[in-house]
Amino acid sequence: QKVNERTIDKDEKQTLKRTLEEDIETAWDRLEEQQPQCGFGQLGVCCNSCKMGPCQVDPFEEGPQRGVCGADANLIVARNLLNDIAAGAASHSDHGREIVETFYETAKGESQGYELLDTEKLKNVAQDVGIEVEDRSDEEIAKELGETFLAEYGMIKGGLDFTERVPEKTRKIWNKAGIMPRGVDREVVESMHRVHMGVGADYTNMLLHGLRTALSDGWGGSMMATELSDILFGTPEVTESTVNLGTLKDDMVNIVLHGHNPILSDVVVKAANNEALVEKAKEAGANGINLVGLCCTGNELLMRKGVPMAGNMLNQELALATGAVDAMIIDYQCIFPSLPQVAKCFHSKIVSTSEKSKVPGAVHKEFHPESAYDTATEIVELAIDTYKERNPQKVEIPCEPMEMVAGFSVEAIKDELGGTFEPLIEAITSGQIKGVVGVVGCSNPKVQHDYGHVNLAKELMKKDILMIETGCAAVASGKEGLLVPEAAEMAGDGLQKVCESLNIPPVLHMGSCVDCSRILTLAGELANALDVGIDQLPAAGAAPEWYAQKALTIASYFVASGFYTVVGLPPNTHGSQKVTDLLTDDLEDVVNAKFDVEPDPKVAARMIERHILSQREELGI
Numbered sequence: 250q251k252v253n254e255r256t257i258d259k260d261e262k263q264t265l266k267r268t269l270e271e272d273i274e275t276a277w278d279r280l281e282e283q284q285p286q287c288g289f290g291q292l293g294v295c296c297n298s299c300k301m302g303p304c305q306v307d308p309f310e311e312g313p314q315r316g317v318c319g320a321d322a323n324l325i326v327a328r329n330l331l332n333d334i335a336a337g338a339a340s341h342s343d344h345g346r347e348i349v350e351t352f353y354e355t356a357k358g359e360s361q362g363y364e365l366l367d368t369e370k371l372k373n374v375a376q377d378v379g380i381e382v383e384d385r386s387d388e389e390i391a392k393e394l395g396e397t398f399l400a401e402y403g404m405i406k407g408g409l410d411f412t413e414r415v416p417e418k419t420r421k422i423w424n425k426a427g428i429m430p431r432g433v434d435r436e437v438v439e440s441m442h443r444v445h446m447g448v449g450a451d452y453t454n455m456l457l458h459g460l461r462t463a464l465s466d467g468w469g470g471s472m473m474a475t476e477l478s479d480i481l482f483g484t485p486e487v488t489e490s491t492v493n494l495g496t497l498k499d500d501m502v503n504i505v506l507h508g509h510n511p512i513l514s515d516v517v518v519k520a521a522n523n524e525a526l527v528e529k530a531k532e533a534g535a536n537g538i539n540l541v542g543l544c545c546t547g548n549e550l551l552m553r554k555g556v557p558m559a560g561n562m563l564n565q566e567l568a569l570a571t572g573a574v575d576a577m578i579i580d581y582q583c584i585f586p587s588l589p590q591v592a593k594c595f596h597s598k599i600v601s602t603s604e605k606s607k608v609p610g611a612v613h614k615e616f617h618p619e620s621a622y623d624t625a626t627e628i629v630e631l632a633i634d635t636y637k638e639r640n641p642q643k644v645e646i647p648c649e650p651m652e653m654v655a656g657f658s659v660e661a662i663k664d665e666l667g668g669t670f671e672p673l674i675e676a677i678t679s680g681q682i683k684g685v686v687g688v689v690g691c692s693n694p695k696v697q698h699d700y701g702h703v704n705l706a707k708e709l710m711k712k713d714i715l716m717i718e719t720g721c722a723a724v725a726s727g728k729e730g731l732l733v734p735e736a737a738e739m740a741g742d743g744l745q746k747v748c749e750s751l752n753i754p755p756v757l758h759m760g761s762c763v764d765c766s767r768i769l770t771l772a773g774e775l776a777n778a779l780d781v782g783i784d785q786l787p788a789a790g791a792a793p794e795w796y797a798q799k800a801l802t803i804a805s806y807f808v809a810s811g812f813y814t815v816v817g818l819p820p821n822t823h824g825s826q827k828v829t830d831l832l833t834d835d836l837e838d839v840v841n842a843k844f845d846v847e848p849d850p851k852v853a854a855r856m857i858e859r860h861i862l863s864q865r866e867e868l869g870i
């Protein structure tokens with residue numbers, strides 16, 4: 250019963266059952282123990298920012314209506330929200346900064362195990378941001394691009410470089426609303442300033458800065474992360490792979506790569522392919538080394554190298570609970586601090602690698618670009634040694650892997666379309682495809698695992714709406730078998746025909762969460778081709794099972810860029826009617842887009858369809 254309530258994934262039910270029978274604690278158990286969760290927190294009316302507090306505002310208007318400083322519910326809710334958006338922007342963008350730094354070191358020949366792999370993209374991106382490419386070596390161009398992007402963080406110049414990609418009409422909206430983004434460090438620091446006691450007291454003004462901060466992530470930090478990762482590790486091309494817990498192998502050394510930053514994991518892939526190490530694994534009694542991904546590090550490797558995915562965020566403890574993981578290598582973000590406890594039930598080792606993300610109970614092998622390959626080799630050797638301690642009796646891999654297709658970068662989509670977006674635009678204007686929806690975001694134990702993603706995707710495809718997905722949303726679709734061309738059989742006639750003629754799935758996997766910037770780039774290209782703003786496209790965004798501040802930031806830059814966006818859980822804002830009205834209604838007057846909250850994916854699909862149809866009507870298509 251409990252197992253059925255927790256997930257829709259029939260394969261992982263078996264492993265979940267094992268966790269309950271063997272007392273292996275998971276996030277679902279901890280959520281149960283937390284009940285009832287704090288009502289003030291859920292409504293966003295608790296303020297723990299300063300030492301006159303913590304303060305709470307009584308949502309029933311019987312108790313106090315202001316904190317000690319005088320902040321009312323509107324301000325407290327807005328401050329908490331801005332704080333969350335800034336944390337999300339900082340996380341993606343600090344990951345981006347590490348990519349820029351590694352890229353810059355590589356340009357100068359100072360890194361180990363990296364190269365400028367996609368030099369065509371290097372030139373394209375350099376030209377996009379106004380860097381001269383004629384008669385210059387790749388290294389020279391890369392060095393200037395690296396310096397330009399590092400400067401972008403600190404803001405020694407004007408606006409963001411990538412705003413050149415933003416359609417003119419969208420830029421006008423931002424200028425009018427005063428939310429044209431500057432460097433992400435500046436916006437995040439300014440957010441932290443604004444949430445301090447005695448600075449911002451106007452909730453609207455606070456939240457507009459939230460949009461600007463989110464934009465500096467989407468069109469700044471995250472976009473730099475995506476573009477430079479492509480240059481370093483290769484721009485994704487359409488690729489076949491597999492997904493679910495069945496990607497773990499009982500006869501191989503299983504290494505799970507978990508977290509977000511491809512700087513580490515890419516070199517681990519290189520080390521694991523080293524013949525000498527494969528030999529070592531065989532000497533230890535295994536048939537070889539099996540690498541699988543989790544969360545967005547997994548998505549990065551899947552997109553560029555076809556590495557199989559063990560699952561999404563809520564699969565991390567379950568992967569360990571199969572007893573088949575020898576080493577789980579973590580970098581940062583979305584990593585449960587509980588992993589070493591689960592690992593202790595088996596022989597598995599957790600290997601932390603980032604100075605920013607140390608975890609008690611994990612083996613720490615710190616990663617630096619200058620010595621990346623050596624560290625990766627050490628970690629793979631550790632995994633092989635750990636394999637020798639594995640107890641085969643305790644291994645329970647619940648299923649066979651599911652097939653999937655991924656790798657839909659903007660460039661790959663264009664290639665699939667024959668080198669131009671014309672066929673896609675044609676399919677949209679003719680009504681074969683009614684619209685495009687970016688479905689993104691996390692897993693959250695408050696939602697039956699994968700229920701929101703899978704049902705929203707199935708409903709939307711029936712309505713001839715094409716999905717572009719990233720992060721844990723895309724992995725959920727993969728596990729359900731929606732990322733293969735055959736899934737188009739479930740789609741409406743129009744979308745089905747398009748998928749058949751192009752041999753593509755009705756749900757396109759565009760990458761990790763920082764790769765939501767690919768959705769922005771694609772939207773910019775489509776809007777420019779139609780000579781409209783992004784807000785006029787028959788498009789929308791959705792995050793049915795989100796949990797992370799990062800996801801909130803993505804939803805915020807989607808809305809600020811012009812996408813109507815439906816989230817499955819409210820961002821702890823219901824304690825203020827005014828903030829709720831601003832987000833779900835009044836924002837429309839500012840950026841021509843707004844948020845909606847709808848937990849039922851079938852209803853959410855209808856809301857999205859209604860929006861797309863009205864957009865089409867306004868465009869006269």
Ligand code: BF8
Binds near residue numbers: 561796
């Ligand atoms: O950045 S979708 S649970 S893994 S936050 Fe985390 Fe959410 Fe997954 Fe990737 Ni994104």
